[in-house]
Amino acid sequence: MRASDLAAVTSIERRITGSKRVSALRTHLAAMLRGRTGICLVADLDGVVGGFLVGDVAPWEFGEDRQVAWIKVVGVDPHHQGAGLGKRLGQAFLGELRRKGIRRAKTLVAWNSGDLVTYFQSLGFDRADAIVLERSV
Numbered sequence: 688m689r690a691s692d693l694a695a696v697t698s699i700e701r702r703i704t705g706s707k708r709v710s711a712l713r714t715h716l717a718a719m720l721r722g723r724t725g726i727c728l729v730a731d732l733d734g735v736v737g738g739f740l741v742g743d744v745a746p747w748e749f750g751e752d753r754q755v756a757w758i759k760v761v762g763v764d765p766h767h768q769g770a771g772l773g774k775r776l777g778q779a780f781l782g783e784l785r786r787k788g789i790r791r792a793k794t795l796v797a798w799n800s801g802d803l804v805t806y807f808q809s810l811g812f813d814r815a816d817a818i819v820l821e822r823s824v
């Protein structure tokens with residue numbers, strides 16, 4: 688992903704979510720690209736961005752004593768969904784982790800997003816042995 692991809696990435700995000708408000712995603716991605724942190728990928732369809740996947744690497748994590756990669760967001764242009772782009776983005780991300788010597792990848796999925804669960808299962812993800820707890824502060 689390059690800074691010049693950000694408009695296309697946020698346009699895909701807006702089309703997926705149906706939201707018209709300015710997303711926080713663009714600001715965060717711009718900072719990640721400037722700082723060269725994380726792993727930010729786009730699917731390039733002859734110069735047009737067809738989808739994106741963004742991940743982070745945590746130096747340590749609950750229950751882990753080694754680096755763990757988190758997939759923070761994935762999105763494929765609704766016009767191009769179901770054609771294998773999401774799978775290729777996920778596989779490219781996992782390939783990048785292997786190259787970096789990172790041995791574990793995680794993500795969070797809303798409990799009612801069955802489509803995302805199926806997508807991540809197709810990439811070899813399985814339910815983790817932990818639950819998320821939260822409260823408002």
Ligand SMILES: CC(C)(COP(=O)(O)OP(=O)(O)OC[C@H]1O[C@@H](n2cnc3c(N)ncnc32)[C@H](O)[C@@H]1OP(=O)(O)O)[C@@H](O)C(=O)NCCC(=O)NCCS
Nearest residue numbers: 700703761762763768769770771772773774802805806809
């Ligand atoms: C989930 C998503 C990334 C999948 O990308 P895609 O390019 O459409 O998926 P692919 O064609 O590569 O399919 C990969 C696998 O996921 C499965 N899959 C994809 N979409 C699915 C759906 N809606 N329901 C069930 N399974 C699905 C496919 O069956 C396939 O499995 P297989 O390899 O065993 O055949 C894409 O549909 C998407 O962007 N969804 C919205 C995600 C979202 O809400 N992001 C947050 C806001 S940006």
